[in-house]
Amino acid sequence: MKKKYSIYSLVKNSLSDNQNWKKMWRNPEPRKFYDVIIVGGGGHGLGTAYYLAKEHGLKNIAVIEKGWLGGGNTGRNTTIIRSNYLWDESAHLYEHSLKLWESLSSELNYNIMFSQRGVLNLAHNEHDVKEIRRRVSANKLNGIDSEWVDPHQIKKLVPIMNTENCRYPVLGASYQPRAGVARHDAVAWGYAMRADELGVDIIQNCEVKKIRTAKGKVQGVETSKGFIRSNRVGVVASGHTSVLAATAGIKLPLQSKALQALVSEPIKPVINTVVMSNAVHAYVSQSDKGELVIGAGTDGYNSYTQRGGYNIIEDTIRAIVELYPIFGKMKMLRQWGGIVDITPDASPILSKCEVEGLYFNCGWGTGGFKATPGSANVFAHTIAKNKAHKINAPFSVDRFVSGRLVDEHGAAAVAH
Amino acid sequence: MFTIRCPYCGERDQSEFSNGGEAHVARPKDPEQISDREWSEYVFIRANPKGIYYERWVHTHGCKKWFNAVRNTSTDEILKVYKMGEAPPPLKGFKNTIKTPSGEPDVGSGNFSVKKP
Numbered sequence: 402m403k404k405k406y407s408i409y410s411l412v413k414n415s416l417s418d419n420q421n422w423k424k425m426w427r428n429p430e431p432r433k434f435y436d437v438i439i440v441g442g443g444g445h446g447l448g449t450a451y452y453l454a455k456e457h458g459l460k461n462i463a464v465i466e467k468g469w470l471g472g473g474n475t476g477r478n479t480t481i482i483r484s485n486y487l488w489d490e491s492a493h494l495y496e497h498s499l500k501l502w503e504s505l506s507s508e509l510n511y512n513i514m515f516s517q518r519g520v521l522n523l524a525h526n527e528h529d530v531k532e533i534r535r536r537v538s539a540n541k542l543n544g545i546d547s548e549w550v551d552p553h554q555i556k557k558l559v560p561i562m563n564t565e566n567c568r569y570p571v572l573g574a575s576y577q578p579r580a581g582v583a584r585h586d587a588v589a590w591g592y593a594m595r596a597d598e599l600g601v602d603i604i605q606n607c608e609v610k611k612i613r614t615a616k617g618k619v620q621g622v623e624t625s626k627g628f629i630r631s632n633r634v635g636v637v638a639s640g641h642t643s644v645l646a647a648t649a650g651i652k653l654p655l656q657s658k659a660l661q662a663l664v665s666e667p668i669k670p671v672i673n674t675v676v677m678s679n680a681v682h683a684y685v686s687q688s689d690k691g692e693l694v695i696g697a698g699t700d701g702y703n704s705y706t707q708r709g710g711y712n713i714i715e716d717t718i719r720a721i722v723e724l725y726p727i728f729g730k731m732k733m734l735r736q737w738g739g740i741v742d743i744t745p746d747a748s749p750i751l752s753k754c755e756v757e758g759l760y761f762n763c764g765w766g767t768g769g770f771k772a773t774p775g776s777a778n779v780f781a782h783t784i785a786k787n788k789a790h791k792i793n794a795p796f797s798v799d800r801f802v803s804g805r806l807v808d809e810h811g812a813a814a815v816a817h
Numbered sequence: 818m819f820t821i822r823c824p825y826c827g828e829r830d831q832s833e834f835s836n837g838g839e840a841h842v843a844r845p846k847d848p849e850q851i852s853d854r855e856w857s858e859y860v861f862i863r864a865n866p867k868g869i870y871y872e873r874w875v876h877t878h879g880c881k882k883w884f885n886a887v888r889n890t891s892t893d894e895i896l897k898v899y900k901m902g903e904a905p906p907p908l909k910g911f912k913n914t915i916k917t918p919s920g921e922p923d924v925g926s927g928n929f930s931v932k933k934p
């Protein structure tokens with residue numbers, strides 16, 4: 402039965418001391434065969450399963466996750482959502498996603514706390530100014546709400562920002578009012594719950610050890626709970642995609658690196674939008690609990706340790722304190738890292754491959770949370786129809802052979 | 818962050834060095850002959866294993882010399898450092914610390930930093 406959340410269910414359950422809430426999803430043992438297997442229970446994987454069941458009528462689907470749902474980058478990111486990317490291909494993909502975000506809470510009847518508080522991307526030098534103005538114009542041509550704001554307007558939006566007395570003064574910014582943040586766990590849980598209701602088996606604590614193929618076709622996956630047969634396997638494993646692809650003899654243009662974030666002690670509201678700077682590499686927003694959520698950079702070498710170097714957070718904090726002197730005496734509470742899968746052109750791969758029935762959704766690198774609903778939606782289409790949706794067709798892995806890259810280093814940089 | 822033993826200067830903080838990615842990638846000998854797919858492999862594809870692999874480092878804030886290393890990417894342990902031009906030590910000589918391709922080592926990963934074997 403569909404679990405409905407409303408003011409009535411809140412009141413009803415509070416009367417019984419919140420002891421009678423239903424489990425959000427089942428915990429089934431894997432079947433022997435599935436029509437589609439999704440490897441990776443992050444937002445993109447769970448969302449893919451949801452849209453496969455909801456929009457393409459597939460019934461026999463499993464999501465296999467080696468740890469817990471959302472325990473990968475979905476639960477580790479700084480949750481910035483925006484669509485102000487440079488090229489048409491990316492603008493269409495990220496804007497498709499942003500439109501889905503705008504109705505996701507009601508689509509899932511689950512509060513993902515999507516808050517459209519806007520994002521500023523700062524320019525600190527002449528080159529930044531030119532590049533960001535160009536991007537604003539490109540965004541406008543794609544119907545995206547992007548505008549150029551000068552330091553005076555920035556000061557109005559973020560009075561605590563030090564725009565002048567710093568080594569890299571703030572010369573302007575792009576501003577996207579529809580951008581914002583969302584509750585990352587809720588995105589995974591919301592998709593998981595509704596996918597489960599549509600019959601999707603969510604199998605946690607089960608590691609895929611090998612993708613089995615024969616005669617150029619996928620046969621299924623070998624897991625810590627035994628072999629599971631399927632003719633269609635979608636790999637959505639972020640930082641671990643390379644190692645899974647390697648088990649099927651496939652090489653992808655991905656490099657896995659640690660990316661860090663940190664959170665401060667909670668304070669009263671001081672900043673009500675998201676501010677990002679690629680040049681000095683600092684970005685910050687304030688959570689509903691009052692904590693500053695700060696994103697740092699990637700380590701300069703491949704790693705799977707999910708930790709990150711201390712020098713990287715030092716660099717970020719240095720920039721934060723210069724931009725916001727008011728934060729100088731604050732204490733940081735927690736720090737963590739996630740392993741991100743970076744492509745040569747800073748754009749994702751949503752693609753079939755040379756093995757029939759094997760699909761990859763990866764390469765989101767440092768900035769794929771914002772794309773979760775859109776990516777899941779078009780990837781489900783790709784698997785169901787065995788053909789890319791027109792939105793993800795440009796993101797085929799073949800672009801690294803044809804040379805038709807979608808270079809988003811400017812819009813993505815390390816920041817998101 | 819860890820320390821690296823530069824073959825010329827000795828042990829220094831990792832932040833003095835820059836990483837140069839996978840080591841021993843040979844430029845194709847017959848660039849005119851090879852296919853676009855082979856070029857793509859040379860230009861875009863680099864090893865990305867969870868475990869032991871060869872990589873290059875340069876002592877940017879020191880002697881500025883390049884050298885090679887063998888590192889375990891699941892623990893960030895540097896197992897061997899050797900000079901440019903020296904033969905790479907066989908990877909089989911090093912113990913892998915993970916049992917499955919995407920498993921975690923008993924110690925040394927951020928997931929289990931306090932867990933002892």
Ligand SMILES: Cc1cc2nc3c(=O)[nH]c(=O)nc-3n(C[C@H](O)[C@H](O)[C@H](O)COP(=O)(O)OP(=O)(O)OC[C@H]3O[C@@H](n4cnc5c(N)ncnc54)[C@H](O)[C@@H]3O)c2cc1C
Nearest residue numbers: 441443444445467473474475478479481609739769770771
């Ligand atoms: C610190 C940090 C900050 C970030 N900030 C932002 C941001 O502000 N905005 C933004 O848009 N993006 C951001 N990102 C990027 C974003 O988090 C990711 O691109 C996105 O969440 C990827 O989602 P996913 O579902 O593809 O991957 P994940 O959530 O990582 O899910 C992949 C899952 O696959 C599982 N898995 C791996 N191997 C196996 C296996 N062998 N068998 C079974 N399961 C397996 C993993 O356990 C994991 O749960 C950030 C990332 C980090 C680390």
Ligand SMILES: [Zn+2]
Nearest residue numbers: 823826876880
């Ligand atoms: Zn040196």
